[in-house]
Amino acid sequence: MVVNNQFFVGFEGESSVDLKLLQFGEEKKRMIIWEGYFEIIMDCLITCLKQNDIRKGLIKGDWYEKSSWLIEDLDFEINQLKNFSCDNLEDEDKEKLSKILLKLPEIVNEIISLLVEARDANYDVYISSDY
Secondary structure, X not given: OEEEEEEOOOOOOOOEEEEXXXXXOEEEEEEEEEHHHHHHXXXXXXXXXXXXXXXXXXXXXXXXXXXXXXXXXXXXXXXXXXXXXXXXXXXXXHHHOHHHXXXXXXXXXXXXXXXXXXXXXXXXXXXXXXX
């Protein structure tokens, strides 16, 4: 099994978001992301998506309340993530988060690649947080 934790290194001991690819219940791949990165990605997506797009999926946030949540519509999530931009953040926020913002496009691209791989291989994707 492959574990990608490059976006959690240096944040050990803090909360994380965990994406797991499973096939017939067997874990094939895993991505662990510092929750701070993930929250900012979700905040950026909320500012650039239409209201009806934030009523479902990862952005809605219901999955936070569950121990492990199946991402049912991978194409929907992939398309949402392709709209990622931090252009609509307030200038003050951009200044405070400048070092973090530089890393976010790479993280989003890695998440998209993971979801595309899962879709193409017919894997289930589960997301969870230790928040």
